[in-house]
Amino acid sequence: MNLAASPSAYATATAANAVRIERLLPGPIERAWSYLTEGELRRQWLAAGEMELAVGAPFELVWRNDELTQPPGHRPEGFNVENRMQSQLTEVDPPRRLSFTWGGGEVTFALEPRGAQVLLTVSHRGISDHANMLRIGAGWHSHLDVLDARLRGTQPEPFWDHWARLRDEYAIRLGQG
Structure with a gap:
């Protein structure tokens, strides 16, 4: 299933510093x-x-995007092999809602059963600027495409190549800023 071809698969700006x-x-x-x-x-x-899984609990996220797909694709300049971020849980309501800090902002995952499927909504607030909005929109899109493939037992396309293409698409969809 190629969700990238569907307009509903794209992140939308819900405010000057937020995407969904x-x-x-x-x-x-x-x-x-x-x-x-x-x-x-x-x-x-x-x-x-x-x-x-407790409100207020600190944790660390560790990204190794080169390990998400085989092959990983070409990592764009400016990205490291590994990135780390300290976070803190702000809301935990299993299995429906999870929120945590993300830099100076917050990310919320909301899950809603839809028959045999689940609607996942990701809301990311507090994005620092438009350039990061484009990177984050493409990032969530790419990561969720990998999640979808994992849950379906299919092979996702190379992560970095997919992200780079989406970054260009988000520049058109959300404007250059």
Whole structure:
């Protein structure tokens, strides 16, 4: 399934410093929740890092995007092999809602059962500037495409090549700033 071809697959700006993106994923909701909260499963599509599911609990996200797909594609200049970010849980409502700090902002994952599928909505608020809005929109889009492939048992396209193409598409969709 190529969600990138569908306009609904794209992140949309909900404010000058916020984006929202949705995916309809294979269920059940508990499985999708596990991919959000368990470090080993989250590592397969976003970033590693163990988290205690309690409001106020600190945790670290560790990105190794070269490991998300084989092959990884060409990593763009300015990106490291590994990136780390300290975060803190701000909302935990299993298996429906998870929020945590993200730099100076916050990310919320909302899960809603839809028959045998689950609607995942990612809201990212507090994005520092328009350039980061483009990177983050393309980033969530790329990472969620990998998650979708993992849940469906299919092979995602090379992460970095996909991200770079999406970054250019987001520059057109959201404007250059």
